[in-house]
Amino acid sequence: MPELPEVETVKNTLKNFIVNKRIVDIRVNYPRIIENDLDQFKRAVVGQLITDLDRVGKYLIFVLEDTAFVSHLRMEGKYNILTKPEFSKHDHIIFYLDDGTYLSYNDTRKFGRMVLSSKSDYKNQLPLSKLGPEPFCADAKVVYQRIHKSDIPIKHLLLDQTIMAGIGNIYANEICFAMGINPFTPGKRLTLKRVEQLVQASCKILEAAIAQGGTTIHSFSANGIDGLFQVSLQVHLQKECKICHSEIIKEKIKGRSTYYCPKCQRRKS
Ligand SMILES: [Zn+2]
Structure with a gap:
């Protein structure tokens, strides 16, 4: 399971590839990873610019123009940047970015979760609000x-x-x-x-x-x-x-x- 240092590495690596890119579409192959209503999630993120990527504890926070979503990798979750639409069966959520690349959430065990939050107040909202300090x-x-x-x-x-x-x-x-x-x-x-x-x-x-x-x-x-x-x-x-x-x-x-x-x-x- 990725712990704080691994998630920090994911954050620092991914940041270079996704910040200042716009999510132009999303494909969801396994809806249970998203804790919100699927249409609500799609409406909230599609069309949005990714302005920052943050980490709190073992959570990653994708900060967008008007919203944010929190991602927990749980046991085996990982993100990949793909330059071609060659997805594997474990690529459950795919964000289409405006430069023609793809941010894929891959999770063989499907335990990872994503949930919408507030872009300015995500630290004080669930699930992050229940965490102790690092x-x-x-x-x-x-x-x-x-x-x-x-x-x-x-x-x-x-x-x-x-x-x-x-x-x-x-x-x-x-x-x-x-x-x-x-x-x-x-x-x-x-x-x-x-x-x-x-x-x-x-x-x-x-x-x-x-x-x-x-x-x-x-x-x-x-x-x-x-x-x-x-x-x-x-x-x-x-x-x-x-x-x-x-x-x-x-x-x-x-x-x-x-x-x-x-x-x-x-x-x-
Ligand atoms: Zn010893």
Whole structure:
């Protein structure tokens, strides 16, 4: 699943291809991706100039002249720019642009969603309004308040987008490793100081991933440009700890694959 760094890479890459181009038509092959009434969505976007592309957490926001729409890639969604109308069966939404190119939304698993929003107020409208701050602007005291009575494992709290937005399964594993903390540790065991370290570790890991273009696992790509960060992953998908050479343990926490080193992540607070 694309996380904050991957969506940032998609945004930065796509921006060069679509900003200041006009959507002249749209073809929808799988209407369920669009949460609005289909005709309403089409009326709102066709004829509109794309003025900007933004990102909040794991969401992409297409800002148009008079409106905006929010796109969530979920598990496998990706955007491609095509110069010829050679679409694959997984190209579910195709935006025809006025320079003769095509912006295609491709999603093998069809879990991605798009919904209309307000061009000037999208951050305060659903689905973005329910998100917590990204780690870069999170106040550790507020995060501490949210988790200091919780019995939920810290790994799972990192995935809760209402506490901090943008972290998914890969980076939650990496953040726990950087903290030396056992991912099953309940939130209530962390002191304010540890929560400050948690926020700092989250920023550091996401920033490093953004700098390297996001992680390529499964099928992430932005117009053919893949992330390069997978070589730097310390614990996620690893077999052996890069620090102590212990065997990395893989277990599920709330259905999500959790990787940790039994030796380096002994801390339970
Ligand atoms: Zn280790």
